[in-house]
Amino acid sequence: MRIGYRWWIVVCLLLPLLAVARAPVASAALPLGGGAGIIVNGTYCTLTTIGHDKTGDLVGFTAASCGGPDSPVVAEGSEDLGPVGTVVAADGGLNYAVIKFDPAKITPIPDFAGFVINGIGPDPEWKQPECRLGAATGDFCSDNSTIPGPGPYMYMPRGDYQPGDNGGPVTSNGLLVGLITSGMRNPGGGEWVVVPSFQFTHMTKFSRILDDVNANGGPGAGFAPIPA
Numbered sequence: 001m002r003i004g005y006r007w008w009i010v011v012c013l014l015l016p017l018l019a020v021a022r023a024p025v026a027s028a029a030l031p032l033g034g035g036a037g038i039i040v041n042g043t044y045c046t047l048t049t050i051g052h053d054k055t056g057d058l059v060g061f062t063a064a065s066c067g068g069p070d071s072p073v074v075a076e077g078s079e080d081l082g083p084v085g086t087v088v089a090a091d092g093g094l095n096y097a098v099i100k101f102d103p104a105k106i107t108p109i110p111d112f113a114g115f116v117i118n119g120i121g122p123d124p125e126w127k128q129p130e131c132r133l134g135a136a137t138g139d140f141c142s143d144n145s146t147i148p149g150p151g152p153y154m155y156m157p158r159g160d161y162q163p164g165d166n167g168g169p170v171t172s173n174g175l176l177v178g179l180i181t182s183g184m185r186n187p188g189g190g191e192w193v194v195v196p197s198f199q200f201t202h203m204t205k206f207s208r209i210l211d212d213v214n215a216n217g218g219p220g221a222g223f224a225p226i227p228a
Helices: 002-022 206-216
Strands: 030-032 037-040 043-046 049-052 058-062 072-075 085-091 096-101 106-108 130-134 138-142 153-157 169-172 175-186 198-205
Touching: 037 096, 049 106, 058 085, 058 106, 085 206, 096 206, 130 175, 175 206, 198 206
Parallel strands: 030 106
Antiparallel strands: 037 043, 037 072, 049 058, 058 096, 072 085, 085 096, 130 138, 130 169, 153 198, 169 175, 175 198
16 A cells, blocks of 8 residues: 555656646747748748737738739748748839738847848938848848839849749838839840949839828838837
């Protein structure tokens, strides 16, 4: 009887420990920031930036070509989490989309993969230095790259481009100035004029995107990125 009693005491002591060992461990929220790869309704793209709008919602931006309203958003490499956000607004003219994120799944950061976004900058001037980060081709900086285009658009020569870069952030002096929307390749010179082939990255000025969301007053209005 004494042996049985002692074993019963041991079992009683071990049961709580076994329960703790078997309890699922809560996973930490996924760090996500501008330049991160995202999958929007099956389309591979890049997150422009992340922060809060005037309502306090955790929101971010990407290109509208990635997906329209109600499109689920999954983080690249963390597909097992399922959707971490949903597109809640989009504008095809300026080619931007607003994503509302689940704060229980996401930790917003200002320096994803070392690419820092310290705030929103003014529109860059002719040949102003710029850097960009696309999930498909990585980061690229140029000392004299800005080519202002008509209206809300601008261009950045050199560097690689792939469709997965759409939505990627463009910065100058660490401040967000643009959103990558597309790209094209200059075929180079002909028989008499030899000009090397290179890429052009097309972008929408982020100031125009903010003007539009603020005018609409919906998701994304009053947006401010996570401070560095």
